[in-house]
Amino acid sequence: MSMHLSRRTFLGCSAAFGIIPGALAAPPGDRRLVVVVLRGGMDGLHAVPPLGDPDYASARGGLALDPGGGAIRLDSTFALHPALAPLQPLWQDRELAVVHAVASPYRERSHFDGQDVLESGGIRPHALNDGWLNRAVAAKGNPSALAVGQAVPLLLRGAAKVASWAPSPLPGLPQSRVAALRALYDGDPLLAMAFEEGMQMEAFADSALTAEPEMAGNKRKGASAFPALAGAAGSLMAAAEGPRLMVMELGGWDTHSGQLGRMSQPLGQLAEGINALARALGPAWKTTLVVAVSEFGRTVAENGTGGSDHGTGGAMILAGGAVAGAKVFADWPGLARARLHQGRDLRPTLDGRAVFKTILRDHLGVPSKALDGTIFPDSAGVRPVEGLVRG
Template sequence: MTKDNLSSNLNRRQFLTGAATTAAAAVLLPTSMSFAAIPSTKKMVFIHLRGGLDNLALFPAMGDENYQTQRGNLALPSYKDSGAPIRLNKLFGLHPMAEAFLPFWAREEMVFIPASGLPIADGSHFSAQEVFESGYSQLGGDGSGWMGRALQAMGAIQEDTIHFGKQVPMLLQIAGGGNDVVQHIMEAPFEGYGRRLTVVHNHDTLLSPALSQAAAHVEKQRRKLPEDDQTYAKSADSVFGLEKAAREAGKVLTRTDGHNIAVLEASGWDTHEDQGSRTGKLARRLAALSGAIEGLAVEMAEDWNNTVVVIASEFGRSVKPNEDRGTDNGYATSTIVIGGPIKGGRALGTWPGLAEEQLTSTGALKSTVDMRAIFKAVLRDHLGMPLQAINNAVFPRSNEVAPIEGLFK
């Protein structure tokens, strides 16, 4: 065995050993996460919010004259009232429960694109998530995902690509069998699995303490949740899972074994009922999301200066509340880009407006920026991928979608 091969094998062993705590957390915490290594000094974290992020809750368009009327009982109070959002600029505020985002905005490390969308707008989770993950402009791709193709094109080391979760997401698949190139550690498949796993590994000096610690953390967090979230699994998962997963991801990315790409998923954003406004289910999710980024940045320490985080959802929600005090599936939503290299403190793209005639036929926010333009900019300007390769391999037949400019310093 050559010295280089020995070094590579040791790195992989160090990663898998060091990931034991992460694996334990992934088994017990339902947030899905994956890691990969590419030959680069740059780091990237991609967070998929499954279900549809209500961007008018996270970034209320307080400066739009139609905001209060259109949002009805979901509207946040005006700036002069108690419980008001935090003012970001003349048009947008920030939900008060997402205040952990504010330092990134103040340091000009955060950009959001408030009317970003996919090439498809039929309001179906199935369709939107397929297009979101595949990177194609329509349904019927080859089963691969744009992130998987990007990693392959950038020379990701197959043996160092690992996924913790129920199944490898399409986002990370490559044509011809994505599961064959991703080490897959199965998530808890049935009730009580974590408890039984702890018993089986009771004498394992590495796994046993990690599993016990993770289980104790889960139970502690569960007890803090309101009753409605304790009985509504998806809501509970997204509340306590993402922040823990983000911190675990930060620990992995700051080790010296070469892993510099992380993909996280959080469900529970499909807020059809009892969404809440200043408080409630969605407010707790927003607090968890912003807290997750805060925790990630803390774990990254100096590496934060070289890290970019992309937060995206397959679509947004309806502008008006429905009869169940929630929102229905919509279209455009906010895509958020945060990190040390970001030229932040700004909202990018054209705001389409909230007047009735400015909405889609289903009452959703119109899209003015193709999400692929944002993803392309991160791949080109941060990870150094040639635009030709992005247009040909990652997002095929998308030459008309140019990378969005102005994201980076």
């Protein structure tokens, strides 16, 4: 297969020498982790509604789902939104779980600050300059890690070397232009390294994606849709030399208006994307854990425009063969007004760092000392959630 270097790939590599794909060497072990950052503040009460809560219908008003409207019952309290129905087989196979009434330590309602705390693993905005997953990469001896997107999110930024990849609709450069660029940068160690590693990443992606029809040729122009991107990411991860840790992003959750109509689209994209990952990973799905998490939840009550506003407690969705599934993990606080955070939000009863610690400890084998120290500073009192990862 001929080398294919897109302009995006080369410029991305040459702009950020620390995030180029030299880390994509043969990794130790077969366990895989995918973190999907749901940007915008997903309404966990909409994605996983507590239909069995006696205050649910009155508290949510026009945002309440009809119990007979296609929601998939998980237990006596919780259900899945109908748009998440494609995930029901995973629940039945015990490969899907939900963590509810969960939040980061952040208690304000800014997207930017909330995402900073979520991704840095700190207790306040802008206290840390790197991401908890990057620090976990360093603690595990630098297993291969990949950001799927045009930029590396804070979650994966830091001292440990990671890679980045996104499909480009632009045509590859002809071999003569590639040779000219190689000669041009040959005298500069940094640019030469960026160029060569960019070439290696592109060649690896071309090889790994030969079975992904949506990534072939001009079809890459439409491959930014989350399910197609997830399928491609799964193929990269399934390769023997592929990454073992991965971060993806999905937006569309900031539903200040028309929420009933708007939420189905991103929820459906998430469900289809998780299934695309499972298909592409094949046998490796059995040792994979996917966690989808947002910076905060949303208000319990409907606002004046048929939507919800920035809130606090929310929900995480976990999938994969490594998940001890068919469970909703929740110390449910209830939706009675007196039980709400500041009289308006779902009250969080679990620190999200407890979930991340569980995943890193029980799935990836990160030592507890590192979890309580360098990875999540000032978190010794945050204990992992037992029974979340399949033994």
